Amino acid sequence: GYAKGSLKKDEWFTLSKRVTTPATIYKKQKLDRDDILDITDIDVVAWMKAEMRVMLDEEIARAILVGDGREVDDDDKIKEPPTSGDGAGIRPIAFDDDVYTHKVIVPAESTVDDKVEYILRARKYYKGSGNPTFYTTDDELANFLLEKDRMGRRLYPTENDVAVALRVKNIVTVEVMEGVQTDDGELLGLIVNLIDYTVGADKGAAIGLFDDFDIDYNQYKYLIETRVSGALAKLKSAIVVKRAASGSDAAVVPAAP
Numbered sequence: 001g002y003a004k005g006s007l008k009k010d011e012w013f014t015l016s017k018r019v020t021t022p023a024t025i026y027k028k029q030k031l032d033r034d035d036i037l038d039i040t041d042i043d044v045v046a047w048m049k050a051e052m053r054v055m056l057d058e059e060i061a062r063a064i065l066v067g068d069g070r071e072v073d074d075d076d077k078i079k080e081p082p083t084s085g086d087g088a089g090i091r092p093i094a095f096d097d098d099v100y101t102h103k104v105i106v107p108a109e110s111t112v113d114d115k116v117e118y119i120l121r122a123r124k125y126y127k128g129s130g131n132p133t134f135y136t137t138d139d140e141l142a143n144f145l146l147e148k149d150r151m152g153r154r155l156y157p158t159e160n161d162v163a164v165a166l167r168v169k170n171i172v173t174v175e176v177m178e179g180v181q182t183d184d185g186e187l188l189g190l191i192v193n194l195i196d197y198t199v200g201a202d203k204g205a206a207i208g209l210f211d212d213f214d215i216d217y218n219q220y221k222y223l224i225e226t227r228v229s230g231a232l233a234k235l236k237s238a239i240v241v242k243r244a245a246s247g248s249d250a251a252v253v254p255a256a257p
Helices: 008-014 033-038 045-065 113-123 137-145 161-168
Strands: 023-032 101-106 133-136 172-173 185-192 197-201 208-212 217-230 238-243
Touching: 023 033, 023 045, 033 217, 045 113, 045 197, 045 208, 045 217, 113 161, 113 172, 113 238, 137 161, 137 172, 161 172
Parallel strands: 101 238, 133 172
Antiparallel strands: 023 217, 133 185, 185 238, 197 217, 208 217
């Protein structure tokens, strides 16, 4: 059998047998030669190279979860299939097809209890490996921690209590998720075990660091880059939670029989 719903057989086989090829990911930096000479307390070049490596890793992690946030026509954008046209790049989990990422859309005015119910009812659709992690924002986590019962007691005093309520292994806050908008509403979180996300690279595509000197501007310029691909490799291995836009979830009052 294949996926339920309106998905046609040819679409199903196209998605289940999709191919993702590598794309180049890089970070550029520059330093004035005068600044290098003036900073004597630390080796600023060595420090900056280490910072570039950290930022490259962070950029790849962001692309895996929610994409790099740049517009499609931006020259520096990390390629994202299928918009890349050739299947090259990193497929963001939050924007992946329903076959791989199950979508949960909660009403705009949902309470914390409502969100927990929506997530728990959608948990049966998770077919990923083991117990997943819930990636969300600090604001959304705070909403859970500050929820109180009628006696004024906290329903979820600790992060572990929230994780138990949502049936996840742990909770990781991700700053770059804040304010991310999708076609269906605002992104609230991702439930996924990243062991189901495959990152690959061509032979010889190890991280490279290059530098050059620009005589015209008296600047040293640096480039760190790698060439990788990434995609969920297991069907229904992630759940994305979104808040519907206001006004899109108005309650329906049934007519009297």
